[in-house]
Amino acid sequence: xxxxxxxxxxxxxxxxxxxxxxxxxxxxxxxxxxxxxxxxxxxxxxxxxxxxxxxxxxxxxxxxxxxxxxxxxxxxxxxxxxxxxxxxxxxxxxxxxxxxxxxxxxxxxxxxxxxxxxxxxxxxxxxx
Numbered sequence: 185x186x187x188x189x190x191x192x193x194x195x196x197x198x199x200x201x202x203x204x205x206x207x208x209x210x211x212x213x214x215x216x217x218x219x220x221x222x223x224x225x226x227x228x229x230x231x232x233x234x235x236x237x238x239x240x241x242x243x244x245x246x247x248x249x250x251x252x253x254x255x256x257x258x259x260x261x262x263x264x265x266x267x268x269x270x271x272x273x274x275x276x277x278x279x280x281x282x283x284x285x286x287x288x289x290x291x292x293x294x295x296x297x298x299x300x301x302x303x304x305x306x307x308x309x310x311x312x
Contacts, residue, residue, distance in 0.1 A: 193306030194250075200296045201248035204260065208240030222270045239263025250309020253300060260297035264290055 211219075216237075220230040239259055246256030268276070268290055278286035285291060 190306035190308055193300075193303055194308045196296060196300060196303070197247050197250060197253065197305060200260070200293065200300065201244040201246075201256075204240055204293055205244040205248070208237065208244060211236055211240060219270075226270060235266075236263065239266075247297075247300065250305035253305035253309065257297040257300040261294060261301070264294040264297065268294070 216233045219233040219236055223232055224230050240263065243256040243259035243263065246252050247260070268287065272287055272290055275286040280286045280288070
């Protein structure tokens with residue numbers, strides 16, 4: 185009973201998608217002004233900030249539902265690489281106040297999505 189890779193994949197999908205979706209919902213409620221500012225400070229047009237809704241709302245829903253999971257995971261990987269490059273690059277080698285990696289959360293989202301690209305959704309998913 186404990187040897188069930190499909191249940192493990194479901195747990196990974198629900199965890200990654202669920203936790204990242206909270207960030208997307210916060211952006212839906214509070215807006216994306218910060219992201220627009222970060223993009224323009226790097227010479228990138230502000231309208232690209234709307235892509236965060238794809239990376240933090242649509243892609244997590246895809247992952248949670250198991251619908252085109254690998255595509256959703258690729259989008260999340262791209263989203264996290266952009267976030268790290270624009271906002272967190274100075275923390276790549278930093279530790280937090282409690283001794284953990286300063287980018288634990290971003291690393292979790294990035295590497296869990298990367299793992300899902302290789303694992304796939306498992307048996308418990310929407311039929312696609």
